[in-house]
Amino acid sequence: MTADRKPSQLLRNMNAKIAAVPMILTACVVFLGGTLWTITYSFTNSKLLPREKFVGLDQYERLWNSNKWLISIENLFIYGILSLIFSLLIGFLLAALLDQKIRFENTFRTIFLYPFALSFIVTGLVWQWILNPDFGVQRVVRNLGWESFTFDPLYNAEIVIYGVLIAGIWQGTGLVMCLMLAGLRGIDEDIWKAARVDGIPMWKTYLMIIIPMMRPVFITTLVIIASGIVKLYDLIVAQTGGGPGIASEVPAKYVYDAMFLSQNLGQGFAGSTMMLLTVLIVLVPWAYLEFGGKKRG
Numbered sequence: 001m002t003a004d005r006k007p008s009q010l011l012r013n014m015n016a017k018i019a020a021v022p023m024i025l026t027a028c029v030v031f032l033g034g035t036l037w038t039i040t041y042s043f044t045n046s047k048l049l050p051r052e053k054f055v056g057l058d059q060y061e062r063l064w065n066s067n068k069w070l071i072s073i074e075n076l077f078i079y080g081i082l083s084l085i086f087s088l089l090i091g092f093l094l095a096a097l098l099d100q101k102i103r104f105e106n107t108f109r110t111i112f113l114y115p116f117a118l119s120f121i122v123t124g125l126v127w128q129w130i131l132n133p134d135f136g137v138q139r140v141v142r143n144l145g146w147e148s149f150t151f152d153p154l155y156n157a158e159i160v161i162y163g164v165l166i167a168g169i170w171q172g173t174g175l176v177m178c179l180m181l182a183g184l185r186g187i188d189e190d191i192w193k194a195a196r197v198d199g200i201p202m203w204k205t206y207l208m209i210i211i212p213m214m215r216p217v218f219i220t221t222l223v224i225i226a227s228g229i230v231k232l233y234d235l236i237v238a239q240t241g242g243g244p245g246i247a248s249e250v251p252a253k254y255v256y257d258a259m260f261l262s263q264n265l266g267q268g269f270a271g272s273t274m275m276l277l278t279v280l281i282v283l284v285p286w287a288y289l290e291f292g293g294k295k296r297g
Helices: 014-041 058-064 067-098 105-117 120-130 137-143 160-185 189-197 202-213 215-230 234-239 251-261 265-296
Strands: none
Touching: 014 265, 058 067, 058 265, 067 105, 067 160, 067 215, 067 251, 105 160, 120 160, 120 234, 160 215, 160 234, 189 202, 202 215, 215 265, 251 265
16 A cells, blocks of 8 residues: 555645635625726716716826815825824833833723724714814813913814824824734843843833834734725714815715715726725735745845
């Protein structure tokens, strides 16, 4: 009799592969199929119902000639850049403080993480009240004697996106803190001891040793934050409704309004396709550098 052969790579872990088939099919049909369907009909003049009349790039020309769309892209860019910077900075600083084994650490961690448990709708309504000039921060400060104090970002078209940013950072920073804290707790204690023996200042230890070692944690956190930025919608609806005027519009709200309020599916599909393209422009180079480079090295 011949010696038993090892099963080929294709036949290994067959139970797990068979169990994954429904999930793979669902992803292909729902995600890939829906994406291709959306891109295809973005080149049509679909209104209330899908139409198959091809109109070329008309929907995209109309999209990029729309002042509302341009403002939404600008707002998403401002919100995204500042949200990434401040969420990472504040989240890491809070994690570094909690990593010092302070008293009541569990209590502080719960307090900082609690906003993340709230929905964006609740967060938007809460901060809409806090930033309301009639009974929010502005009213409280003026009652203390500073009558000339003005703080009404949600009612000022030039800075309204920054008022939304405050609410977004307040809700998302707790999750960033927990991810960073988990990364810090994974650092070997011997590294800290060696840095102290060598007389390296704490800030330099973080900057030159700890942060580079936490690269996978930072990448994961960036992906999570970026995914929340791209789909920003409910916070805008709850807090400003896109106002004043169209000053706080974002792409996701533009797509929703085009498809369900204006009943213009073609325009909504064009906006959705541009959002997808934006995500791919960011993710494809990152995935190539993160995974492709490692295989070659």
